[in-house]
Amino acid sequence: MTTAPDYEQMLRGADLRVTRPRVAVLGAVHALPHADTDAIISAVRADDIGGDVSHQAVYDVLRALTSAGLIRRIQPSGSVSRYEARVGDNHHHLVCRSCGAISDVDCAVGEMPCLTAADDHGFVIDEAEVIYWGTCPDCSARS
Amino acid sequence: MTTAPDYEQMLRGADLRVTRPRVAVLGAVHALPHADTDAIISAVRADDIGGDVSHQAVYDVLRALTSAGLIRRIQPSGSVSRYEARVGDNHHHLVCRSCGAISDVDCAVGEMPCLTAADDHGFVIDEAEVIYWGTCPDCSARS
DNA sequence: CGCCAGTCTTGAACCATTCAAGAAAAGGCG
């Protein structure tokens, strides 16, 4: 399990100052995969080390962590922003059209090959984002 | 070139009533690939047949057309909703991180095979959406 | 220990999108 000191280490490694809100947010994103901002705010406030943190600070921290590459922001159509801690492994997402549940999927093709488009139109491509849309097992069973 | 009567035909084919705003919006989406709602509203109002149409009507029509499958809604992270008329051919998108430009790319794998995820976690997948992120030629040249 | 850029707090603004209620019009039928 990852602990607070580990998060501090990660922050320092990314040249970010270590503050209570940041450690708490980083912990929340690790604890709640694919959580939206609201859930993260709640988690941070429920956390002992979190205490009272403005929603603003959470937004700022999320942005800072995202641009530092410590977390990744994902926002499927029709959904609010969500964040996840798995970065740098080129994995993709399964999204349920019915309940919005998100699951991780490893890249079907392998290392990083889905970066290759049939025709890149001169674009310099640095990432391929894949979202599989469908219905999750729970929602399938319910209908 | 596609004309107004053609659009009427498409609407009727989808069991949708034929109204001036609908024909105008459908025409605008065909004329402006990847346009956002604002651009569509402007185009519809500039169009002779469009006249004065409330932004509400445009939102309604776009939703009706989308659920009828006549157009497709795309919303890359950090961008407002955009619409395109190419449907049913499983093509994907190149998005410029810098200027937001969007280009179409045919599916790299072929007919519809990118629907296959490595592990579907029990999901019933009906669509695979692929977004290639990068920098467009113009923005590359500018930097 | 003290400074200062980088952070957090408070509070308000933004704006794409949606909701609501009533007027208008499409299309089927007599």
Added chain:
DNA sequence: CGCCTTTTCTTGAATGGTTCAAGACTGGCG
């Protein structure tokens, strides 16, 4: 052709995630 029902459009306002702004605070370096 004109009526009627249902869908659609208009007007106007609300919603809510996200961002902006100004000032207080503080982490980490010298």
